[in-house]
Amino acid sequence: MKRSLIFSLLTSAALLAPLSSEAVTITIQYNDGPSEGFNDATLGPARKAAFEYAAAVWANRLSGTINIVIAAEMNPLGGGPTSALLGFAGPDSAHANFTGVPISNVWYPTPLANQLGSTPTDRNGGTEEIAAQFNSDVDNPVVLGSTDWYYGLDENAGTDISFVRTCLHEFGHGLGFVGFLTTDGNGDNPDGTYNTLPGVFDLFIENNGGTDLSGMATATRLAALTSDDLYWNGASVTGSIGSRARMYAPAVWEPGSSYSHFREATPVLGVEELMEPILNGDSIVMTHTDNAFADIGWSILGPTALPQMDFDSGNPVAIAEGSGAQTFTVTLTSTNSQPVTATLQLNPNGTDTATPGVDYTVSSTTVSIPSGTSTTFTVTAPIDGNESDETFTMRLTRMVGAEFATAPTVQRTITINNMSSVNDWQVLE
């Protein structure tokens, strides 16, 4: 990724940046030709809609007063039947020691430097702050075979690749979630060294022993980058999750992936962090991401910008066979500004003893809250021939227009109390 590093010369103004809690604006500058890429006659409108949706998600969760311009292109970047570069984005430049800078002698990516500086002037001459490029070949039958971009705004990409979530992820890099080091000879500066200064991202990355990257000797830093033992240690992250967050640092350096991502977590509850190197089909959460952005200096509006969804705490933990339709409630923490939908996934871990459709039935596996703050569904368990209690698990996943409250609560396990004998009913009465 090419980056020009420009020391700011804007030191004369004494204006203070207003303390802002308003959402930053992000505008898109499409740089494709008249009938290709984002301007493709057939796919262009859907491509633009998805791209702008992803930009709006970020704009709604970051506070700032200086517009961010994303220069966007879709180009035939090639690829094979099973692997291809999907796209990339990065800050157009970085700045240090500008007036109002929170930490001296550190590179700040332009989109962030603009918000933090005390001069409300675009530091990049009014052109773009983020450059983003995505691979239009994904839509052809050769690159990734029949897998194409999915341009829908929901989470129903199926076997295709969600363009929205890919854009969300790449914009995260462009907005500052990126380290400036390489170990593969492809950087602007010798492997494991900084271009005169560390990036602000690097200040929060440390080894297991707590030595941060920027404070290491070059040889130690090079080893750390492929140690599989790197951590994010910033007050917002540790305050949120109670520990450091582990970073992606595989033993073999992966250009574009190593150390500028959170380490893939063991899949938990069908959710994963936005800034992991590989996004599977699970729902996205941005808990670590939001907090890391706060650590590097962004003022975060979200996740309160979106309501959080969860099972209601008063829901039954057990239902009895033959007791009829039992009501379960899904709640939002605030009134939604857009329709909220999710999927109720049954037996998500494959370990249930009860079988859906046999031991119990759910009135709907689509959760929809078009307005207000809650919706209900019912679960019915008929009396069957089994002579023991069974359990089933429900998970909220594929959420659109809302976020998970906290990951461990989006899944609930319910016991079906066996009611096959007369004695059971007598006990109930």
Ligand SMILES: [Zn+2]
């Ligand atoms: Zn990435």
